[in-house]
Amino acid sequence: MANILIVDDEAPIRTLLGKIVNKDGHEVMEAEDGVHACETYRDAEIDLIITDLVMPRKNGIEMIMELKKDRPGIKVIAISGGSGFSGQIDLLSVARLLGAKHIIKKPFTVDEIRAAVNDILA
Ligand SMILES: [Mg+2]
Structure with a gap:
């Protein structure tokens, strides 16, 4: 069992992701943007972050870069999703360069999420 932080500015997606990983016995915490996620990550013992990339205040790329300074x-x-492109930059590719072990496109399937979580926690 792991503590998983789910970060997405869309509440229904957080709820869906939470249900998927909760069913496999993991504890779930939620944050609605990168600012809240960074605060939560520092205050709690988080084993894994599942994050959206396009979010207000602090996006997923900025969040990963900030957290990696303390925890490489x-x-x-x-x-x-389709809005993963910021100008000409493919944010999922950037996330991979920053060390995201799995990158998943919306709309995702339950099996994609479960497989990625099981692999990264194995
Ligand atoms: Mg978003």
Whole structure:
């Protein structure tokens, strides 16, 4: 069992992701943007972050960069949709360069999420 932080500015997606990993016995915490996620990550024992990339205040890329300064071995699964492109930059590719072990495109399937979580925690 792991403590998983789910970060997405869309509440229904947080709820869905939470249900998927909770069913496998993991504890779930939620944050609605990168600012809240960084605060939560520092205050709690988080084993894995599943994060959206396009979010207000602090996006997923900025969040990963900030958290990696203190915890280089941070475990991240990055998820993003059609808006994962910021200008000409593919944010999922950037997330991979920053160390996100799995990158998943929206709309995701339950099996994709479970497989990525099981692999990264194995
Ligand atoms: Mg978003």
